[in-house]
Amino acid sequence: MNMLENPDCLVLAEDVAGQDVGVVHAIRPAALDGLGGLVGAAAARFAGQAGFVARYGQVQLLPGADGNVTTALLGVGEEKDGADPFVFGALPDSLPPGLWRVGAPADIAATDIALGFCLGAYRMPAFGRDMPPAAAGARLVVDTTGRAAAEMAQCMNLARSLINTxxxxxxxxxxxxxxxxxxxxxxxxxxxxxxxxxxxxxxxxxxxxxxxxxxxxxxxxxxxxxxxxxxxxxxxxxxxxxxxxxxxxxxxxxxxxxxxxxxxxxxxxxxxxxxxxxxxxxxxxxxxxxxxxxxxxxxxxxxxxxxxxxxxxxxxxxxxxxxxxxxxxxxxxxxxxxxxxxxxxxxxxxxxxxxxxxxxxxxxxxxxxxxxxxxxxxxxxxxxxxxxxxxxxxxxxxxxxxxxxxxxxxxxxxxxxxxxxxxxxxxxxxxxxxxxxxxxxxxxxxxxxxxxxxxxxxxxxxxxxxxxxxxxxxxxxxx
CATH class of the missing domain: 3.40.630.10 (Zn peptidases)
Known part of the structure; x- marks a missing residue:
């Protein structure tokens, strides 16, 4: 049991050049009226009919014309006076496997997005059980600031795993x-x-x-x-x-x-x-x-x-x-x-x-x-x-x-x-x-x-x- 593993849910943008990368749009309720400008009128209409209201932690997948999902929405709730990285922890379990990037309002720091994603990807260690290798999941594409998020997540997850033992x-x-x-x-x-x-x-x-x-x-x-x-x-x-x-x-x-x-x-x-x-x-x-x-x-x-x-x-x-x-x-x-x-x-x-x-x-x-x-x-x-x-x-x-x-x-x-x-x-x-x-x-x-x-x-x-x-x-x- 290695409690010091670096999060493998992040990947540097320079390492995935030329590969397909899906997009998650982080949305506040006040921005719903402009959703069509982000994802197109048809996709915005689909999201509304599916019940997407940009509620905190709400994830909505948007299938493309070919049925593949390359776009998603994440509700981040009302604007907060202070950081909240945890909302991005809803993504790892909700997105299809593959590479993703997040577009968010300007007041949300890239390190908070990456940190929240890592914290959501945390899994409690398996104690005494033979666990099959984890299936490939969603990975977040980040720039060099992702290193800071990875370090923070590694340390937070170390504490979590010690307490969970x-x-x-x-x-x-x-x-x-x-x-x-x-x-x-x-x-x-x-x-x-x-x-x-x-x-x-x-x-x-x-x-x-x-x-x-x-x-x-x-x-x-x-x-x-x-x-x-x-x-x-x-x-x-x-x-x-x-x-x-x-x-x-x-x-x-x-x-x-x-x-x-x-x-x-x-x-x-x-x-x-x-x-x-x-x-x-x-x-x-x-x-x-x-x-x-x-x-x-x-x-x-x-x-x-x-x-x-x-x-x-x-x-x-x-x-x-x-x-x-x-x-x-x-x-x-x-x-x-x-x-x-x-x-x-x-x-x-x-x-x-x-x-x-x-x-x-x-x-x-x-x-x-x-x-x-x-x-x-x-x-x-x-x-x-x-x-x-x-x-x-x-x-x-x-x-x-x-x-x-x-x-x-x-x-x-x-x-x-x-x-x-x-x-x-x-x-x-x-x-x-x-x-x-x-x-x-x-x-x-x-x-x-x-x-x-x-x-x-x-x-x-x-x-x-x-x-x-x-x-x-x-x-x-x-x-």
């Missing part, structure tokens, strides 16, 4: 191996920390993973851009990699446990973001830390009311063993801050409270710096990967108090769960380090154009564009 095939060691496979060939220094050193350097994470026969580990990776100076911005990424979460002794219900293979989604997204930064050779220094662990039930598992001493020296009372993600992250964040990064970003499938507040499609963003938060939110809006900022409300800090430790890992109140989880993490971030925390869902509950049901890389593109904005990295060839 069954938990028996994606334990802590498997996640570490996947990280090495994604970064090692790109000349990234990758270290996997286990055993006695892990217990010393990441004691809280070890406490979470103590109940599983699959031992925890931490991935640490470092990279230096080819044009980055020694004082170039240091970007530090951290991801929650709970490969399966039973809830521990505070056991989840059967229905709640069904999707817990996605609880390593934060690590998958941060790994994919790191790979993208390296592929684009940004002029930065990069560090990545992934906490790879499984939260299981056994005689060695952590118990409610345990007290553990974190890497920072703060003690934490375990109020609930199902609030383990913040325990995994706290040591990673403290380790990152020891190197004084210019920006620290973490991602985690951390709380159900964030989903109650914002639903599955909009990750919650927390930040200790208003300008950084604004840059990430604006970037997410511009690229169609929205984030919504929630406050690190100081009045709730006392809800994390404990009579026997410096902190409790859960709040004493039943409300504002996403905020109190972020406030817990804030205790392990230096006040002079700019920090972004993304509480993501990492999953599509239903299939939509470009977004198949299953693992999803929510927040990846927003974080990448936010980094470009914050550090004024001006190379726009990839955007």
């Amino acid at each position: 069954p938990p028996n095939l994606m334990g802590p060691d498997d996640l570490a191996i996947a990280a090495a496979a994604a970064l090692g060939p790109l000349d990234v220094q990758v270290l996997v920390i286990r055993g006695a050193r892990l217990e010393k350097d990441f004691p809280t994470l070890c406490h979470v993973g103590g109940g599983s026969e699959r031992a925890p580990c931490v991935v640490e990776a470092r990279w230096h851009g080819s044009t980055a100076t020694d004082d170039a911005p240091l970007i530090s990424l951290a991801g929650k990699g709970v490969c399966f979460d039973t809830g521990g002794y505070d056991l989840k219900s059967a229905s709640s446990m069904l999707r817990m293979k996605k609880d390593m989604g934060g690590a998958a997204i941060m790994l994919a973001l790191a790979r993208l930064i390296v592929l684009r050779d940004l002029p930065v220094r990069l560090e990545l830390r992934l906490g790879c662990v499984e939260n299981s039930v056994s005689g060695r598992a952590m118990r409610p009311s345990d007290v553990v001493t974190t890497r920072s020296g703060l003690t934490v009372e375990i109020g609930n063993t199902d609030a383990e993600g913040r325990l995994v992250l706290c040591d990673l964040l403290h380790a990152a801050c020891e190197h004084q990064p210019d920006l620290l970003v973490d991602a985690a499938t951390l709380t159900g409270a964030a989903r109650v507040a914002l639903g599955p499609d909009v990750p919650a963003l927390f930040a200790n710096d208003d300008a950084v938060a604004a840059a990430f939110v604006a970037a997410g809006h511009a690229c169609g990967d929205p984030l919504w900022r929630l406050p690190l409300w100081p009045g709730y800090r006392k809800w994390l108090s404990s009579p026997v430790a410096d902190l409790n890992n859960i709040s004493s109140k039943p409300t504002a769960g996403a905020i109190t989880a972020a406030l817990f993490l804030e205790n392990f971030v230096r006040t002079d380090v700019r920090w972004i925390h993304i509480d993501t869902y990492g999953w599509n509950d239903v299939s939509r154009p470009g977004r198949p049901e299953g693992g999803e890389s929510l927040g990846l593109r927003a974080a990448y564009e936010g980094i470009l904005n914050i550090f004024n990295i001006g190379d726009r060839m990839h955007r």
Whole structure:
């Protein structure tokens, strides 16, 4: 199973010179009156009789006089204030095999068209099944900007495939191996920390993973851009990699446990973001830390009311063993801050409270710096990967108090769960380090154009564009 394959649904225009190429016209409802000018009066009349109204994701094939389909229509819905590449994900499953190009309104970027097409062509890996070779499908003809879309899609699909992997095939060691496979060939220094050193350097994470026969580990990776100076911005990424979460002794219900293979989604997204930064050779220094662990039930598992001493020296009372993600992250964040990064970003499938507040499609963003938060939110809006900022409300800090430790890992109140989880993490971030925390869902509950049901890389593109904005990295060839 190769999770790093480049999308084969794109082909450069220079490689298909002289070959027949079909045309897809991307249409908004307001442009329907001019459809005849694009495809001819007869074809426009056919489309109308077939019920084409340019609804979002609606595809209509238009047969020619010989019965062959060389023209199609794609409804892109009403004009949006911001990018939406996903609508073009409706095309791969709807077009006949062959070469196609897309004509779209001027405000739609070619890279968004290509990215959406690649995301729609994604297929979940086959695990343990003998699959026949995939039949030749539709391929999109692109110019050289298609390379950027291919890189982005490759990284997004890497995160998707890692999240979709069954938990028996994606334990802590498997996640570490996947990280090495994604970064090692790109000349990234990758270290996997286990055993006695892990217990010393990441004691809280070890406490979470103590109940599983699959031992925890931490991935640490470092990279230096080819044009980055020694004082170039240091970007530090951290991801929650709970490969399966039973809830521990505070056991989840059967229905709640069904999707817990996605609880390593934060690590998958941060790994994919790191790979993208390296592929684009940004002029930065990069560090990545992934906490790879499984939260299981056994005689060695952590118990409610345990007290553990974190890497920072703060003690934490375990109020609930199902609030383990913040325990995994706290040591990673403290380790990152020891190197004084210019920006620290973490991602985690951390709380159900964030989903109650914002639903599955909009990750919650927390930040200790208003300008950084604004840059990430604006970037997410511009690229169609929205984030919504929630406050690190100081009045709730006392809800994390404990009579026997410096902190409790859960709040004493039943409300504002996403905020109190972020406030817990804030205790392990230096006040002079700019920090972004993304509480993501990492999953599509239903299939939509470009977004198949299953693992999803929510927040990846927003974080990448936010980094470009914050550090004024001006190379726009990839955007």
